[in-house]
Amino acid sequence: MNQDTPLGGHISKRFDNELEDMRHQVLAMGGLVETQVANGLRGLFESDSELARRVVQDDDKVDRMEVDIDDQCLKILARRQPAASDLRLVVAIIKTINDLERIGDQAEKLGRNQLELIDDDAGSSHCMKLEHLGNLVSKMLNKALDSFARMDVDEALKTIGLDEKINAEFDGMMRQLITHMMEDPRTIRNALRVSWCARALERIGDHSKNICEHVVFLVRGKDVRHIGLKEQVEMVSE
Amino acid sequence: MQQRNKKTASPSLSLGNFASTIGENLLNDAKISTRDVNVSYGDKQAIYDASLDIGRNQVIALIGPSGCGKSTFLRCLNRMNDTIGICKVSGKLMLDGEDIYAKKMDPVLLRARVGMVFQKPNPFPKSIYDNVAYGPRIHGLARSNAEVDEIVITSLEKAGLFEEVKDRLNAPGTSLSGGQQQRLCIARTIAVSPEVILMDEPASALDPIATAIIEELIDELRQNYTIVIVTHSMQQAARVSQRTAYFHMGRIVEVGDTNRIFTNPRHEMTENYITGKFG
Numbered sequence: 001m002n003q004d005t006p007l008g009g010h011i012s013k014r015f016d017n018e019l020e021d022m023r024h025q026v027l028a029m030g031g032l033v034e035t036q037v038a039n040g041l042r043g044l045f046e047s048d049s050e051l052a053r054r055v056v057q058d059d060d061k062v063d064r065m066e067v068d069i070d071d072q073c074l075k076i077l078a079r080r081q082p083a084a085s086d087l088r089l090v091v092a093i094i095k096t097i098n099d100l101e102r103i104g105d106q107a108e109k110l111g112r113n114q115l116e117l118i119d120d121d122a123g124s125s126h127c128m129k130l131e132h133l134g135n136l137v138s139k140m141l142n143k144a145l146d147s148f149a150r151m152d153v154d155e156a157l158k159t160i161g162l163d164e165k166i167n168a169e170f171d172g173m174m175r176q177l178i179t180h181m182m183e184d185p186r187t188i189r190n191a192l193r194v195s196w197c198a199r200a201l202e203r204i205g206d207h208s209k210n211i212c213e214h215v216v217f218l219v220r221g222k223d224v225r226h227i228g229l230k231e232q233v234e235m236v237s238e
Numbered sequence: 239m240q241q242r243n244k245k246t247a248s249p250s251l252s253l254g255n256f257a258s259t260i261g262e263n264l265l266n267d268a269k270i271s272t273r274d275v276n277v278s279y280g281d282k283q284a285i286y287d288a289s290l291d292i293g294r295n296q297v298i299a300l301i302g303p304s305g306c307g308k309s310t311f312l313r314c315l316n317r318m319n320d321t322i323g324i325c326k327v328s329g330k331l332m333l334d335g336e337d338i339y340a341k342k343m344d345p346v347l348l349r350a351r352v353g354m355v356f357q358k359p360n361p362f363p364k365s366i367y368d369n370v371a372y373g374p375r376i377h378g379l380a381r382s383n384a385e386v387d388e389i390v391i392t393s394l395e396k397a398g399l400f401e402e403v404k405d406r407l408n409a410p411g412t413s414l415s416g417g418q419q420q421r422l423c424i425a426r427t428i429a430v431s432p433e434v435i436l437m438d439e440p441a442s443a444l445d446p447i448a449t450a451i452i453e454e455l456i457d458e459l460r461q462n463y464t465i466v467i468v469t470h471s472m473q474q475a476a477r478v479s480q481r482t483a484y485f486h487m488g489r490i491v492e493v494g495d496t497n498r499i500f501t502n503p504r505h506e507m508t509e510n511y512i513t514g515k516f517g
Contacts, residue, residue: 009515081473083500083512221502 007089015080019204026093026100027064030145033100033107036062037141037204041111041134044127044197047119055111064106066097085218092218093095096148099207099214103141106200106207113200115195126187126194129176130201133169136142137201137208140166144208144215153219153236156212161229173198256285260505263483263493265291269434269464270315270338275329277310279322284310286488288329292434297456297465299475299496302485303511304353308468311485312436314338315466316352317345333434350377351428357439359419361411361426366403369411369422370394373430389429397425398455416447424455428463435459437467441474453478472512476500 007019036055043052073094076082082090116126140162147155177191177198216224216236224232257321268291285307292298292315296461300308310319317338317495319325331338338348361369370390371475373379380386390407394400399421403414411422420440427435437456441449455464456478469475475482482499484492484507492505510516 009510011514011516015514083472083476084503084509086513087501 005162015094018072018076019107022069022076022093023089025065025069025072026096027145027149029062029069029100030148032058032065033062034138034141034145036104036107037138039111040107041130043111043114044117045134047114047117047127049115050214052111052114056115059104059108062101066101069097070094083153085221088221092214096211096214100124101209103204103207106204108116110197111135111202113197116214117190117193126177126180126190127197127202129173130194130197133166133173133201134200136162136166136169137204140208144211147212147215151215151219153216156215157229157233157236160209160212160232163205163209164201164229166202170198259289259490259493261492261494261499262481263290263490265293267294268292268498269334270466271296271330271332272311272314273330273426275311275314275327275331277307277314277325277327280324284488285314288490290490290493292464292466293481294464295372295460295462296359297460297467297479298481298483299479300466300468300483300485301472301485301511302491304470306485307488308485309438310385310469312468314464315434316349316354317343318349318354320345325424347377350430351432352434352436353430353432354438355420355423355427355440358443359416359423361414361419361422364411365408366394366411366414366422367407370425370429373426377430379430393425393429394422396428396459397421398458399425400506415448417451418443418445420448420452420454421455424452424459428459432463434464435466437465439468439470442470449474472500484511486511 007023008016010016010019036058039051039058040055042048043055048188073090076090080086097206140159143155143159146152174195177195181188181191210225213225213232216222216232220236222235222238224235227235272291273289275285275288276283288307288311290311300312304307313319314327314331315327317337319327326337329465333348333352337343362372364372367390370393371386374386380389391400394403399418403409403422404419406413411419414422420443424435424440440456441452444452453474456467459465465479467475479496482494482496483490484499484503484505486507492499492503492508494504499508500512503512
């Protein structure tokens with residue numbers, strides 16, 4: 001963990017434990033969400049409807065974790081009135097779990113769209129096109145969660161940079177799908193489903209970026225939202 | 239004590255770490271300016287090189303652990319330390335450009351300009367009316383009884399106490415509740431038209447309701463007075479002040495906008511203190 005924001009060291013050991021416990025829960029939620037995204041993608045690539053169905057079902061678990069952690073944050077705010085890095089931690093967690101919950105929803109969309117796909121060759125060939133985008137997004141999510149776990153600002157900034165690649169990949173994929181739809185209108189139904197999956201993946205990239213920005217806020221106390229990457233790097237190095 | 243000495247010698251608390259104040263301790267157009275203020279009680283130095291500006295019509299909170307020098311610093315601002323024989327103050331302390339410690343500065347008049355409210359409400363053993371009228375009378379601020387009446391009423395009104403005591407102005411000040419007594423003391427301070435009000439933990443002996451009333455009052459008084467408040471309550475400092483100065487072992491470690499100090503302090507010691515960590 002980065003030395004800038006050690007969670008421990010409070011005179012109240014219980015407060016140390018509460019914060020550490022909350023951080024662990026966020027990491028567990030991150031792990032679950034990561035699995036949901038991975039399973040959602042596998043369901044699509046392997047045309048595995050059983051797996052897709054499980055992803056849809058398991059979204060409830062993600063939602064419950066969000067509610068539980070939110071509740072704990074509320075208790076800490078009420079009972080401890082945290083300040084400085086403790087306050088930033090609680091705020092960053094409240095925002096991060098919201099993004100994680102949304103990522104969970106997008107993973108659920110991957111599952112739902114898989115269940116709606118018509119099982120034919122065109123369908124699976126479209127799905128395979130999602131592979132590159134899917135890998136990029138999984139990598140970005142993984143790095144975002146890593147930077148949160150280690151409270152690593154440099155890693156967070158590097159990860160934010162991946163979002164542009166994902167957006168470019170998404171745009172390319174849309175162009176391809178539109179071409180396919182124009183060439184053969186019979187593929188439209190599946191192509192639309194796949195485009196919605198691509199959109200879900202692109203949104204996961206956005207949420208991962210948000211998580212990285214929360215990490216910067218948590219560690220450095222700087223709000224780097226809604227500015228370009230170059231400005232973000234400059235602001236952090238100030 | 240031994241442990242404390244040991245702490246002083248440890249590298250994390252070495253003076254190099256907080257020899258100079260970080261943050262925004264200086265201002266343009268300050269009401270009170272202090273530069274390189276050193277205070278000692280006999281052999282024991284209580285304040286080291288304190289340079290701090292106090293902004294006009296603002297509340298500045300002085301925070302820090304017990305014995306860090308914040309009350310000593312506060313008492314320098316209206317020369318309350320003059321009453322302690324062994325206390326020596328050096329450095330520059332200016333009130334609107336006038337040297338607070340100049341020979342020609344009359345400490346009695348200074349204390350009328352820079353009033354003080356203490357931790358424990360200390361009304362005189364007189365009536366509510368006389369408590370407030372006392373200052374204006376001895377300073378000759380009123381030419382007639384009618385004028386005294388007016389000062390007493392407006393002061394009690396400003397202190398948010400008039401409505402509660404208007405029917406018993408002749409009752410002893412000590413018959414009021416703790417929170418009311420503290421507001422009476424604030425009314426007494428206001429009665430001599432001060433420019434600055436110093437408050438040394440004004441709400442630490444009060445319940446949450448009385449505290450909230452005092453805090454609300456502080457916010458209203460800010461329109462007309464400059465306020466310096468010493469408090470042990472982090473939440474209180476965060477609620478009432480616009481600027482915060484953190485004191486540690488006689489030095490001003492960090493000064494800044496209260497919002498910043500409580501969300502993103504720059505000095506590790508400030509961070510440790512306000513988050514309740516071991517320093």
